[in-house]
Amino acid sequence: MASPTLISDTEPWKELKAHVEEIKKTHLRNLMSDSARCQSLMVEFDGMLLDYSRQNATLETMDKLYQLAEAAHLKEKINRMYNGEHINSTENRSVLHVALRAPKDAVINSDGKNVVPEVWKVLDKIQEFSERVRSGSWIGATGKALKDVVAIGIGGSFLGPLFIHTALQTDPEAVECARGRQLRFLANVDPIDVARNITGLNPETTLVVVVSKTFTTAETMLNARTLREWISSALGPSAVAKHMVAVSTNLTLVEKFGIDPNNAFAFWDWVGGRYSVCSAVGVLPLSLQYGFSVVEKYGYSGNIKISLILKRNMYCSNVFNRKFLKGASSIDQHFYTAPFEKNVPVLLGLLSIWNVSFLGYPARAILPYSQALEKFAPHIQQAILIELFYLLSVSMESNGKGVSIDGVPLPFEAGEIDFGEPGTNGQHSFYQLIHQGRVIPCDFIGVVKSQQPVYLKGEVVSNHDELMSNFFAQPDALAYGKTPEQLQKENVSPHLIPHKTFSGNRPSLSLLLPSLNAYNIGQLLAIYEHRIAVEGFIWGINSFDQWGVELGKSLATQVRKQLNASRTKGEPIEGFNFSTKTLLTRYLEASSD
Numbered sequence: 001m002a003s004p005t006l007i008s009d010t011e012p013w014k015e016l017k018a019h020v021e022e023i024k025k026t027h028l029r030n031l032m033s034d035s036a037r038c039q040s041l042m043v044e045f046d047g048m049l050l051d052y053s054r055q056n057a058t059l060e061t062m063d064k065l066y067q068l069a070e071a072a073h074l075k076e077k078i079n080r081m082y083n084g085e086h087i088n089s090t091e092n093r094s095v096l097h098v099a100l101r102a103p104k105d106a107v108i109n110s111d112g113k114n115v116v117p118e119v120w121k122v123l124d125k126i127q128e129f130s131e132r133v134r135s136g137s138w139i140g141a142t143g144k145a146l147k148d149v150v151a152i153g154i155g156g157s158f159l160g161p162l163f164i165h166t167a168l169q170t171d172p173e174a175v176e177c178a179r180g181r182q183l184r185f186l187a188n189v190d191p192i193d194v195a196r197n198i199t200g201l202n203p204e205t206t207l208v209v210v211v212s213k214t215f216t217t218a219e220t221m222l223n224a225r226t227l228r229e230w231i232s233s234a235l236g237p238s239a240v241a242k243h244m245v246a247v248s249t250n251l252t253l254v255e256k257f258g259i260d261p262n263n264a265f266a267f268w269d270w271v272g273g274r275y276s277v278c279s280a281v282g283v284l285p286l287s288l289q290y291g292f293s294v295v296e297k298y299g300y301s302g303n304i305k306i307s308l309i310l311k312r313n314m315y316c317s318n319v320f321n322r323k324f325l326k327g328a329s330s331i332d333q334h335f336y337t338a339p340f341e342k343n344v345p346v347l348l349g350l351l352s353i354w355n356v357s358f359l360g361y362p363a364r365a366i367l368p369y370s371q372a373l374e375k376f377a378p379h380i381q382q383a384i385l386i387e388l389f390y391l392l393s394v395s396m397e398s399n400g401k402g403v404s405i406d407g408v409p410l411p412f413e414a415g416e417i418d419f420g421e422p423g424t425n426g427q428h429s430f431y432q433l434i435h436q437g438r439v440i441p442c443d444f445i446g447v448v449k450s451q452q453p454v455y456l457k458g459e460v461v462s463n464h465d466e467l468m469s470n471f472f473a474q475p476d477a478l479a480y481g482k483t484p485e486q487l488q489k490e491n492v493s494p495h496l497i498p499h500k501t502f503s504g505n506r507p508s509l510s511l512l513l514p515s516l517n518a519y520n521i522g523q524l525l526a527i528y529e530h531r532i533a534v535e536g537f538i539w540g541i542n543s544f545d546q547w548g549v550e551l552g553k554s555l556a557t558q559v560r561k562q563l564n565a566s567r568t569k570g571e572p573i574e575g576f577n578f579s580t581k582t583l584l585t586r587y588l589e590a591s592s593d
């Protein structure tokens with residue numbers, strides 16, 4: 001596959017650059033009056049509707065973007081990913097998170113070996129283990145059932161599972177399966193996070209899951225040591241075997257830490273940290289929480305209700321395998337097979353490229369109109385921002401990666417700043433900026449059926465209808481705005497007209513999901529994962545490495561050494577600039593008081 005070094009050297013890129021001038025002459029107010037255009041800019045898949053008619057784009061724009069995708073060899077790159085080629089070239093690895101949710105009979109090779117059987121072996125082990133813990137056949141050191149779980153991990157070993165857990169917490173089906181159990185996440189090295197996570201927990205009934213791909217991450221290992229001490233000081237050192245398990249690619253270090261490798265759940269170097277939620281990283285803690293129904297719900301473990309209990313247990317044990325992973329897998333299939341014009345992740349990726357690299361909008365707001373998705377934007381931020389950090393440390397530019405996958409400096413903006421907050425909360429904070437300040441393309445994500453609908457007596461419009469009224473109104477407010485003429489007609493005082501004018505023409509897209517259960521949540525996750533890949537493939541950058549986080553880590557190691565040397569041997573602070581030295585001196589002096 002002979003591709004030009006930089007996508008910006010291709011004809012389609014240059015044509016899109018020229019096309020921007022045409023688009024700048026249009027306004028969404030006018031574009032939205034063309035119903036045929038709007039209809040063409042909508043796609044349905046598996047009950048979801050993507051409406052991107054409020055993008056600053058015409059059918060011609062879309063054609064040009066498809067040509068760009070062709071010039072970038074997008075389809076070939078997607079195939080190379082699914083074929084297990086080492087597309088993460090700077091780490092010489094395959095990128096196969098799709099294998100984590102592939103059906104049992106699928107064949108996906110990495111380095112000549114079908115990885116699907118290994119994936120299912122670990123899934124089966126998770127199912128067996130979580131069933132034992134939840135049924136009380138795996139008990140703690142003092143003979144009590146383990147009903148609470150603290151998952152320790154950071155970055156990709158935390159944000160994805162937290163997002164899924166938060167989204168499921170109010171799903172009636174999941175609520176039923178989680179009755180009587182707690183799942184908490186300990187991520188920050190800040191001891192406050194430890195305090196928050198162990199407050200109210202009893203070590204006797206707590207299982208700690210240490211989640212770390214490398215098993216070397218400083219924060220996770222310190223938190224793991226802290227909770228190991230919490231357990232062993234309360235129950236004795238031998239209790240660790242019953243109360244701590246691990247998820248990692250590094251089983252040697254797991255054993256060295258003191259966790260029995262039999263109680264470790266593996267994953268593989270072809271799973272990127274931020275793409276690992278469908279591996280044991282997410283599936284183990286989530287199966288422990290939602291895996292299968294709890295006996296306590298019935299307050300009984302004896303004879304007459306046993307068949308009902310077993311039935312429920314079987315039902316709940318499939319929540320993840322059957323629904324969450326299946327949802328993600330449905331998008332994997334769609335992404336792999338659907339033509340670009342009907343391919344949800346491809347369309348989202350192309351529109352991002354258009355907004356960032358051509359229209360020059362560096363940020364993107366992710367605005368779910370569902371409180372259950374409150375941790376979605378933080379998860380996506382991580383997946384994207386890691387790329388930005390790379391740029392900051394390597395080429396000191398601001399938005400996007402600094403170099404192509406071949407190491408050539410990029411002459412265009414790539415990457416975006418993602419942020420977000422569920423509606424309507426966000427409307428009362430940063431939406432002011434979005435409506436009248438900076439232009440920030442928005443993703444509005446709505447759900448037809450609420451997980452927890454409320455219908456107040458005497459009111460026709462449900463609470464969910466009220467939420468969704470905002471979901472439907474905001475995109476139009478952004479697109480149409482409000483003109484001074486309209487304000488004059490409303491008799492607004494002249495001095496207020498500039499303040500009350502909305503320029504409009506602010507792009508957004510709307511994604512309407514039929515409901516929010518484990519299946520749809522899996523779909524949403526996979527859509528955004530693949531969107532990131534599409535962007536990286538077209539920009540010609542490596543979306544799957546994260547060298548940019550290394551510099552900060554190694555500087556922290558130096559500081560840690562210095563703190564240790566100063567505290568234990570009174571050694572002077574050396575090797576730091578004036579500013580850091582002053583700050584460190586103050587910290588050491590004040591904290592030793």
Ligand code: F6P
Nearest residue numbers: 155156157212213214217273549
């Ligand atoms: O700091 C970034 C990172 O390396 C992520 O890529 C990763 O998800 C996270 O740290 C945690 O790493 P680990 O799972 O190895 O502890």
